[in-house]
Amino acid sequence: MNSKRSKTRRQTVQTNPTCPLCGGVEVTTSWTSFAFNYGSGESMAELTESIPTRLCVVCKFEYLDEEAERLKHDAVCRHLGVLTPTEIRRIRKEYNLTRAKFAQLTGFGEASLNRWENGLSIQTHAYDQYLRLLRNPSNIRELELKGSISGTPSQTAALPRGRFRALNLTDSLLKAQKSFQLCKVG
Ligand SMILES: [Zn+2]
Known part of the structure; x- marks a missing residue:
């Protein structure tokens, strides 16, 4: 009875739509051109998209599902x-x-x-x-x-070795530092 629609068939995500009202699995799909506004003020545009409308054969509930939302x-x-x-x-x-x-x-x-x-x-x-x-x-x-080459701490630490090495405050280093200060002041 229902001949092929003129619209090109699209890949349907929901292959077996289920009626959200009665749970019926006999749902027909018809593609219609849907116009909607996007944006506001001067940048508002009217967009048109072909979207699927589902119709439950059992309870006659007509609805749009997530595929329509996705296409919009x-x-x-x-x-x-x-x-x-x-x-x-x-x-x-x-x-x-x-x-x-x-x-x-x-x-x-x-x-x-x-x-x-x-x-x-x-x-x-x-x-x-x-x-x-x-x-x-x-x-x-x-x-x-x-x-x-960067990111994890162990790898980062391995990078600039020698030039910017963190100081280990050992006793000898502290002594050296003190003597340096003494030298400087004296
Ligand atoms: Zn139904």
Whole structure:
């Protein structure tokens, strides 16, 4: 009965939507063009995105789910010219890093990363530029290299040996210091 819709099929995250009202699993999806405002004042823009509307066959409840939210969020990111949550996640996954490891390597806050990847907040332009640079593996390698020669106290201590060594206040040193002071005054 329901012929193919003219809209192009998108990859659906929720393959088997479940009705949040009655729990029914017979849910149909229709894609509709959805317009919404983003921003305020002069910078306000009307964005349009094709989003899925679910309809429960059993109780006739019609609703939008997280996939619609995600698509709207992606539209905002595109409007702002920044990476989408999926794109950010992809960068991290490219290097097989957990969020904690990626945060440690890049200096991003783990909580921030979590929010960006889940569309709870949008990274600033500067962070976005930084993220883009991290798509280049040689930049990641540079950070890894930097991380391996500095950071942990034992490694740092091994670095400037000789020139800026911490003084051990031994008896002989203290004596030497006293004699120096005496010399100076006398
Ligand atoms: Zn239902």
